[in-house]
Amino acid sequence: MPTKIDMAKFAKFCKDMGFIYQSSEIYGGINGFWDYGPLGVELKKNIKDAWWQDMVRNPPPGPDGQEIRMVGLDCSIIMNPKVWVASGHAAGFADPMQTCRQCKKLFRADQVRDILPEAEWVLSLLKVMTVGEGLYPQSPALNLLLRNCSWKNSDLAKWANSKGQKLAPGMALVRNTETTLQTLEDIHRQNADLQLGVVIGILSSGQIAMTACPNCGGDLTEPKQFNLMNETHTGPVQSEENKAYLRPETAQGIFVNYRNVLDSTRLKLPFGIAQTGKAFRNEINPRNFTFRSREFEQMEIEFFCHPDESMKWYEYWRDLRKLWYSTLGVKSDNLVPREQGKEELAHYSIGTTDIEYMFPFSDEPQELEGVAHRGSFDLEAHAKASGMAEKFAYFDEDRWNADAATRTTNSFKEWMKSNPPAEQIGKYQFTPHVIEPSAGADRFTLAVLCEAYSEDEVPDASGKAEKRVVMKFHPRLAPIKAAIFPLVNKDGMPEKAMALYRSLKPHFNVFFDDKGAVGRRYRRQDEAGTPFCITIDGQTLTDDTVTIRDRDTLKQDRVKLSDVRAAIEKALSPQV
Ligand code: ATP
Numbered sequence: 001m002p003t004k005i006d007m008a009k010f011a012k013f014c015k016d017m018g019f020i021y022q023s024s025e026i027y028g029g030i031n032g033f034w035d036y037g038p039l040g041v042e043l044k045k046n047i048k049d050a051w052w053q054d055m056v057r058n059p060p061p062g063p064d065g066q067e068i069r070m071v072g073l074d075c076s077i078i079m080n081p082k083v084w085v086a087s088g089h090a091a092g093f094a095d096p097m098q099t100c101r102q103c104k105k106l107f108r109a110d111q112v113r114d115i116l117p118e119a120e121w122v123l124s125l126l127k128v129m130t131v132g133e134g135l136y137p138q139s140p141a142l143n144l145l146l147r148n149c150s151w152k153n154s155d156l157a158k159w160a161n162s163k164g165q166k167l168a169p170g171m172a173l174v175r176n177t178e179t180t181l182q183t184l185e186d187i188h189r190q191n192a193d194l195q196l197g198v199v200i201g202i203l204s205s206g207q208i209a210m211t212a213c214p215n216c217g218g219d220l221t222e223p224k225q226f227n228l229m230n231e232t233h234t235g236p237v238q239s240e241e242n243k244a245y246l247r248p249e250t251a252q253g254i255f256v257n258y259r260n261v262l263d264s265t266r267l268k269l270p271f272g273i274a275q276t277g278k279a280f281r282n283e284i285n286p287r288n289f290t291f292r293s294r295e296f297e298q299m300e301i302e303f304f305c306h307p308d309e310s311m312k313w314y315e316y317w318r319d320l321r322k323l324w325y326s327t328l329g330v331k332s333d334n335l336v337p338r339e340q341g342k343e344e345l346a347h348y349s350i351g352t353t354d355i356e357y358m359f360p361f362s363d364e365p366q367e368l369e370g371v372a373h374r375g376s377f378d379l380e381a382h383a384k385a386s387g388m389a390e391k392f393a394y395f396d397e398d399r400w401n402a403d404a405a406t407r408t409t410n411s412f413k414e415w416m417k418s419n420p421p422a423e424q425i426g427k428y429q430f431t432p433h434v435i436e437p438s439a440g441a442d443r444f445t446l447a448v449l450c451e452a453y454s455e456d457e458v459p460d461a462s463g464k465a466e467k468r469v470v471m472k473f474h475p476r477l478a479p480i481k482a483a484i485f486p487l488v489n490k491d492g493m494p495e496k497a498m499a500l501y502r503s504l505k506p507h508f509n510v511f512f513d514d515k516g517a518v519g520r521r522y523r524r525q526d527e528a529g530t531p532f533c534i535t536i537d538g539q540t541l542t543d544d545t546v547t548i549r550d551r552d553t554l555k556q557d558r559v560k561l562s563d564v565r566a567a568i569e570k571a572l573s574p575q576v
Helices: 009-019 037-059 082-087 109-118 120-126 139-145 155-163 164-167 179-188 196-205 251-256 258-265 309-325 376-384 398-403 412-416 422-428 441-453 493-504 518-528 540-545 562-572
Strands: 020-022 034-035 069-072 096-099 107-109 128-133 149-151 230-233 243-245 271-280 294-307 333-341 351-356 366-375 433-440 453-459 466-469 482-486 510-512 534-538 543-551 556-560
Touching: 009 251, 009 441, 020 543, 034 037, 037 069, 037 271, 037 294, 082 251, 082 376, 096 109, 096 179, 107 109, 109 120, 120 128, 120 164, 120 196, 120 412, 128 196, 139 196, 149 155, 149 164, 149 196, 149 243, 155 164, 155 179, 164 534, 243 271, 243 510, 251 271, 251 294, 251 376, 294 309, 294 441, 309 333, 309 351, 309 366, 309 433, 366 376, 376 433, 398 422, 441 453, 453 543, 466 518, 482 493, 482 518, 493 510, 493 534, 493 540, 493 562, 518 534, 534 562, 540 543, 556 562
Parallel strands: 069 271, 482 510, 482 534
Antiparallel strands: 020 034, 096 107, 128 149, 230 243, 271 294, 294 433, 333 351, 351 366, 366 433, 453 466, 534 543, 543 556
8 A cells, every 4th residue: 555445445454453443333333433443542542642752742953953842732622612713713614615406415615526536426427428638647636527528419318317317316417318418519519629527517507617416416506604613512501602612623722822831831932832632523525434534633733933934944844744754654655745826825824735645545645734834823813802912922032132232221111112113123022923733643543554554475384375464554653562472382481471571561562462373373463563573482491582573574583582672662762
């Protein structure tokens, strides 16, 4: 992986292994919600721990080689609803939606183009049409819809009366075959070259320039704003006054605590505040396994800095965050940083880079993390809405003192009386700019699972090639770090193996297995992604050495029992 795979099959593998289960499965499940099984919970915890260790406790030096100051927070999921008014989430949560006039399903307008080419009815319809050469190899979905196409009306009519009935009952072509084909013919007469997206739009709506419903082939409404936040009520009585929301992102908890953190830690710019935690979005189309869920976990940093230095810090975080993924075993080829075009940027953003990953369910890379330069938008929004502007303005004492020789007074208040120009004041007193690297713990867990999955052949006990599934997790992320086996259950081997297991257990997640042939035990650990299997054999009893088998190379090294812990520790040390 990640070559293209059948996500349903992959989800079954993840379930069978205890990585991820559908939430409430025995009651038919619930769309967009997932549970992590015994291996999955360890994997996701290792991801969050690695992030916390490498970004919060031990971030690498900044652009000028200086130490980075970073602290953590753990904010409540439900906050005062005024937070969401100030942040802009309550006024629509920004995503325009389209509804199908036929089947009433809702779609996020910016996703229709990506979903449509994969819809079953489109794939079926393409078999009776001819499409020309592609133009935009960087976007397979768009590429398909923009290609010129040709068809025979008789084939379309036949399709409408057979496959179309079942796959696309909402399509105008299916509901009203003759009139729709006539409309298509009329439009075609005036435009010799018609693109597939336009033809599909006409066949779906019976008119020009409509988008088609990926579900039933019907026509979609114009994009409208919908609120994607999950509502709840605080207190036992449900009323408008106690309506509240489950947070759709962890970032706002950081912004509203910005002053508290400054006051309680006496941190100085530049510094970062980090938080991991659950976020909830009423996503319209949860899809691609856990990729788009309604409940998920984020790992977010808000990095506050002087506006003059913000571009430097933006570039620093953008590069560091990409590097971080590759230190955890994600191949650089599968990681694509994509700088958003001007037209995509949020109105307040000076720049945003999406770090995208080539998930095996898609032809195009998909967002793993967004690194956004948010300017002073968030702090200013809360300064205004809370009426506490003074709490959000930052006085840069170090810069002020550094320039002392250039002034006659060291009192900022006195100096202000001399009416200095705005850019001079802004050097010392300003609203900090914010760089936000915002990652998804579940999305990265899915990427790690996809990246790790591989199938190969290894010799069995008799030397015959045997197929194996092996999860090639980076040792830091592997749910189980080492498995300990007695080669046979006699001659004191189990006791020695148990003693080793007990000595390693306080330090790493290790697994003891004395059941079945040793080859079978190796296979089970390969599927779980355990990097090391340690076997206690006859030689251990005479010289206190064991074999350590490497999951990926299958190489077995003989090491002293007393060196086992250090060997595992070495593989687990961070590389950022
Ligand atoms: P997308 O465009 O994929 O919906 P977004 O741009 O809305 O994502 P952000 O608001 O920037 O996402 O959230 C930051 C990160 O949180 C994303 O990069 C992703 O890793 C994660 N994330 C966002 N929405 C979801 C979701 N529905 N399910 C799982 N993870 C999510």
